[in-house]
Amino acid sequence: MAAEWKQKCDSEWALGANGVPMPDGVDWKYVCEKKPFERNLLQNPSPYGVSHKTPPPEHPVTGVPPPSHQPPRFEPEGHFSGWSTSTEVLPYDTSGIPPGVVICHLPQHRWFSLEQRVDLKAEGLWDQVLDEFQPEIVIEDWYEESQLHKYIYVLEVKLLGADGKTVIKEHTCSPEEDLECYSHTWKKVSHVFSNYGPGVRYIHFLHKLKNKFMIEFFNTKVTDSSIVIKVTKSV
Template sequence: MACSSGWKEKCELLWKLKQRGVPAPDSVNWKTVFEKKPIERNLIKTPAPAGLSHTSPPPIHELDGMMGSRPPQFEPEGDFTGWLTSREDLPLDDSGVPPGAMVCYRPYFSWFTLEQRINLKGEGLWEELLDVYQPDICIQDWYEDSKLHEEIYQLQVRLLAADEQTVLQEFKLNPKNNTAGDPNCWLEVSHVFRQYGPGVRHLHFLHRVKTMRMIDFRATRVTDSSVLVKLRD
């Protein structure tokens, strides 16, 4: 549906589309594009579910108190609006337990998964921009150096076609972490999708964090997740 040239001119001025050689056909609903402002706007909903910021150190973990004083916790708490969450309990690792030894407490580990699907056209981007110009799609995430395990964080981001199944590009990360020291900092993860070819219509963002239940519950925390679409200078 064609829109008045006024909205198109506002978008061209706002993002300097002509100077950058960005295709701007008249068939685009420029009023919607201007209102949604999809360029350099974080497309992730609720980017900080725990209400934390990477600009401040992670809060010190506090014990639950006396055993039995509250119901057992198995998943992180927070505002997960926009996220699809799930938990995968991991089997106990008895490899380090000597035969016949009595174990009072053993850690129970789980993966806690948060994922979102982003409809790029639904967020205001248009087909000619994605297919011809192919703007940079920038991913950033921060996770706590929780020291719970050598594997505490995983990330998978996929660029998908219109059918939401065909993967056109993918970025995966499964870092190994040093378990020594104090858990007092955030670790950054970033990636930029470039020259990904035509056909990208959706983005699937998924990260997993390690949690541990022993005497009390502890979780690796994530914050300030972002997906930004940026025009090249």
Template sequence: MCAATDWKQKCQSEWKLKGRDIPAPDGVDWKSVHSKKPFNRNLLKNPAPHGLSHTQPPPELPAPGFGDEPPRFEPEGDFKDWTTSTERLPLDSSGIPEGAAICHLPQYSWFTMEQHVDLLGQGLWVELLDSYQPDICIQDWYEETLLHKSLYQLQVKLLGADRKTVIQEHSVSPEEDQSQDEHRWKEVSHKFRGYGPGVRHVHFLHRLKCMSMIGFQATRATDSAVLVRLRD
């Protein structure tokens, strides 16, 4: 028996491909597929750039106050493998009576983090994605605070081979209940299923609200994940 067949049988046995009627053509580099372990593995790199975990309570928020440090408009963290950008939002003076003296207004901004996943590069193969269409699962956790009624936005796209054609998309922008201050991690998740043929890439993007006013406060996210799962 040739080595290629051995690796194919190894993958079929470990992941029960035959029992699930999953296409396993001979043209696939099964040794490479096996080494990359594409199923139930987080395909995002550096999923916790703030060094935090949702299994532990978020750290206490910094107390506002005057300081000698220059104003900051971006969160602190190790954002390797992420593409980041900051969008400063217009000052909001609504609700302030005419003629009132204004000392400080909050300066809000969105901090955007995005990452691209090449599904074929992660060990998946064309026939699997087009015929069987495994579940593509998204998970994320963001910090609930009283900073603003809108703290977090998520946008995930399943893209074609050209990395531009959107085959399916999921977006969410929750509104917070500011009557309660629980300061906890809130989970956001979604499962893509039956998305049709042609999916080759996943684009993951989330936006986190920040505020600068006599200090800086940023919403944090952690344990972001893109996982491919075979259906039971």
């Protein structure tokens, strides 16, 4: 029966043809059921309920504060199951304001972070494929272009060892927005990990989105986040 599951996995992903090690000690039934290749390993990849295939929703700017019986909104709305979230309040930026000027409102910016840790062995991968074959790990994310600030998005992805702490490889991206050219669209961020060395057992995925409050609340959305393990390698 074990040989049949091994053959099924091989026929589904052509593991042997692509040079993927297939030792007998692997629970091939578990591998087939988990389907670790060519699928998104992240949970809840679109927590804001939107897709990059359609334009980002427009935020109606009214310039009117919320009713006095309602507390001001400082956190984004969404369904964040599967993600660990946190908020970092940033200090007010008073640079460029001349002395003596009366300030009625200043924008308050916050970073809203969403992160997940993926256990690669729990997702169906095995030691030999991670250490010897080292399949490509493809990262993709889409964030909403806006004019909230020059920096509104940060991506940090780390490949971690068996202890869940040792960083074997990492990738960080913090693009700068062109505030003079505004199209309000989705921007793609991607990276491919390859030849990262043996020992990878976890992937830590984190992105930070900048929010702004000034009379009203404005936030930056993200969607279609993904981690995909490839069987074939790029030439």
